[in-house]
Amino acid sequence: SQKIEQNSEALNIQEGKTATLTCNYTNYSPAYLQWYRQDPGRGPVFLLLIRENEKEKRKERLKVTFDTTLKQSLFHITASQPADSATYLCALGRGSSNTGKLIFGQGTTLQVKP
């Protein structure tokens, strides 16, 4: 069955460092992958989308890579700030047609210490 794995352990880093979060998937070939930020008690907020034919995408301090051979996406936050502390979810687009359905990973909690 389709499976998405994100580091279940919280990631603790020092302010100013680069945070790297991992999303691995099996038994699936997604057309695209998305990353979201979720704060406690809130809905997810869209951050970045990367398609299967793209290797890398950047947006300000954020960078996403997508390796369809390794079946892995890496999400980087450079020059991290305490305000970046949140849970980050990866989601894979599924369905043979453009249904928009997403499968979410369980999320990785990032804690940036000042």
Place this chain on the structure above:
Amino acid sequence: GAVVSQHPSWVICKSGTSVKIECRSLDFQATTMFWYRQFPKQSLMLMATSNEGSKATYEQGVEKDKFLINHASLTLSTLTVTSAHPEDSSFYICSARDGTGSEQYFGPGTRLTVT
């Protein structure tokens, strides 16, 4: 732009009653809306896909007669939890997309507690 609202943000109801949750796209027309459920420290689980003017498509294991979805307009979808039980207590989140774009915009969520 691309704002999705939900109402109410939280609700407490008694076991056996029904609760309606609204999801609105405020500044765009949402041809498709999705309903998710999230239990504490777990990921979002898709419950159903709602297309304007047609019946919702439910994911496997989700009871369509218990979770009634109506997508009557391009800016509004509703989820009604019927005959609620304590195990239905969860965080319900909707999302919407315009046209066939891959980006989805999520609402702030509704915390349902059934006593």
